Amino acid sequence: MSQQRHGSTPGEADGVPAFPDLPEATIARLPEYLRALHHLAETGAETVSSEGLAAAAGVNSAKLRKDLSHLGSYGTRGVGYDVALLVDQIEYILGLDKNRAVCLVGVGNLGHALAGYAGFASRGFRVVALFDADPKKVGEDINGLAVQHIDDLQRVAAEESIAIGVIATPPGTAQSVADALVAAGVTSILNFAPGVLSVPSNVDVRKVDLAIELQILSFHEHRKASLTALPGGRVPATGNSDQEAVGS
Amino acid sequence: MSQQRHGSTPGEADGVPAFPDLPEATIARLPEYLRALHHLAETGAETVSSEGLAAAAGVNSAKLRKDLSHLGSYGTRGVGYDVALLVDQIEYILGLDKNRAVCLVGVGNLGHALAGYAGFASRGFRVVALFDADPKKVGEDINGLAVQHIDDLQRVAAEESIAIGVIATPPGTAQSVADALVAAGVTSILNFAPGVLSVPSNVDVRKVDLAIELQILSFHEHRKASLTALPGGRVPATGNSDQEAVGS
DNA sequence: AGGCGCTTGTGAAGGCGTGCACAAATCGCG
DNA sequence: CGCGATTTGTGCACGCCTTCACAAGCGCCT
Numbered sequence: 001m002s003q004q005r006h007g008s009t010p011g012e013a014d015g016v017p018a019f020p021d022l023p024e025a026t027i028a029r030l031p032e033y034l035r036a037l038h039h040l041a042e043t044g045a046e047t048v049s050s051e052g053l054a055a056a057a058g059v060n061s062a063k064l065r066k067d068l069s070h071l072g073s074y075g076t077r078g079v080g081y082d083v084a085l086l087v088d089q090i091e092y093i094l095g096l097d098k099n100r101a102v103c104l105v106g107v108g109n110l111g112h113a114l115a116g117y118a119g120f121a122s123r124g125f126r127v128v129a130l131f132d133a134d135p136k137k138v139g140e141d142i143n144g145l146a147v148q149h150i151d152d153l154q155r156v157a158a159e160e161s162i163a164i165g166v167i168a169t170p171p172g173t174a175q176s177v178a179d180a181l182v183a184a185g186v187t188s189i190l191n192f193a194p195g196v197l198s199v200p201s202n203v204d205v206r207k208v209d210l211a212i213e214l215q216i217l218s219f220h221e222h223r224k225a226s227l228t229a230l231p232g233g234r235v236p237a238t239g240n241s242d243q244e245a246v247g248s
Numbered sequence: 249m250s251q252q253r254h255g256s257t258p259g260e261a262d263g264v265p266a267f268p269d270l271p272e273a274t275i276a277r278l279p280e281y282l283r284a285l286h287h288l289a290e291t292g293a294e295t296v297s298s299e300g301l302a303a304a305a306g307v308n309s310a311k312l313r314k315d316l317s318h319l320g321s322y323g324t325r326g327v328g329y330d331v332a333l334l335v336d337q338i339e340y341i342l343g344l345d346k347n348r349a350v351c352l353v354g355v356g357n358l359g360h361a362l363a364g365y366a367g368f369a370s371r372g373f374r375v376v377a378l379f380d381a382d383p384k385k386v387g388e389d390i391n392g393l394a395v396q397h398i399d400d401l402q403r404v405a406a407e408e409s410i411a412i413g414v415i416a417t418p419p420g421t422a423q424s425v426a427d428a429l430v431a432a433g434v435t436s437i438l439n440f441a442p443g444v445l446s447v448p449s450n451v452d453v454r455k456v457d458l459a460i461e462l463q464i465l466s467f468h469e470h471r472k473a474s475l476t477a478l479p480g481g482r483v484p485a486t487g488n489s490d491q492e493a494v495g496s
Numbered sequence: 497a498g499g500c501g502c503t504t505g506t507g508a509a510g511g512c513g514t515g516c517a518c519a520a521a522t523c524g525c526g
Numbered sequence: 527c528g529c530g531a532t533t534t535g536t537g538c539a540c541g542c543c544t545t546c547a548c549a550a551g552c553g554c555c556t
Contacts, residue, residue, distance in 0.1 A: 073505085078501080079504090
């Protein structure tokens, strides 16, 4: 669209503000598109149609096209999208070309697993520090990384210029950890602890609550059960064939 | 609303269909309300105002009232909501009074942690079976539960009447596991593996992709960085002070 | 060179969700 | 017994997102 921009460094444009403010809904889907594109690239595909990519990402093709059009997209009518080009573009928009440093607080059951989660490293993130309040855990080696005491957070965060923190502590300590992260200059938090965090407005928080996910499924189970028991009979589909990941 | 129903078994009403079809957005928030209510109950509160509960759940008070009104709510004007009553009502709607049986497939890094996650048991779910395809893992004892081979899924699922399955396998095997779950009669799936699952329309899938969450945060980091570098200056708040959990 | 088929990009419409603002209802107190 | 303070429940308007449907554009084949 707009002027011709093919071939310029991704995002580096002439008069266009490098940041088309994308709708939140679109942003939430970009990572899924990216994953699908990587998968396609591995199978050797050079281009994809919106139909094909949409199917791979589990969304409507019209939605996909509109999403991509928001970022001043690179598609060719009659052909489709250049896979490699689109990958670069989306990675640029998501800021994944920076190989972002992440720290993780709380090396309990869940934190331990997250520290070793291969999916982070392979998708643009480096877990550079682990913290815990429990002295017994400090010093423990997890995947080649030593657990440090939470009191060192401030220093380490500055040294490694960490902007993203992950909270995997019990609910009771989550808020104080969040405060510590904010004080250490972290401006994005991924919170696995149940409960609401209060943070300054310039800090972004995303929350993942595993029990909540199950409870939502439980609702649908309950609903399906009460419907099949009814005269009407057969289960009429939730309309949720989309299975998006999250919407903040 | 409707007629007076105070005192009847939750959900058991006269002419009212026990299932007011709630908006998805509301359903996604109910678990958060429930958590906040439990917390309030522990502190000994008998009633809450919509304002108070809304604050505890991190949402707007008008939104909360509308949400509760959808389930034919139990509030008293001038007073607030009866905490215990509301807990019962929400638990009934979410189907949590059934103590639902859940099975978990894939006892790797993440699956291991999920199997031991205390938050499940304390919020209405029992993990009753663990499966893995790796013979070396079969027989391993995790939290008093023995890992079984995936081939036994069908039999065990029937015996324990499992309706909810959790997938924590590597991406490559997720689809075949999903197929096996569906064949075993599971109608709700919580998927931690990256990628899109295709399932019959009567099966609900919710997806949690940890890397996607980080990528969304990364986008906001990128955005904040490119804004502070600009003439306008100060970070203008994402407007995301809500921090909901998920919206499918 | 011209035409045909295919695919993108987008205008417009409809639906869903949010938030405001207020009327209705309840309690407590004088 | 009536009045005021308080809080719920909701009608309404607005904005975001989705979806349809189609014109514009591109490549290929003849």
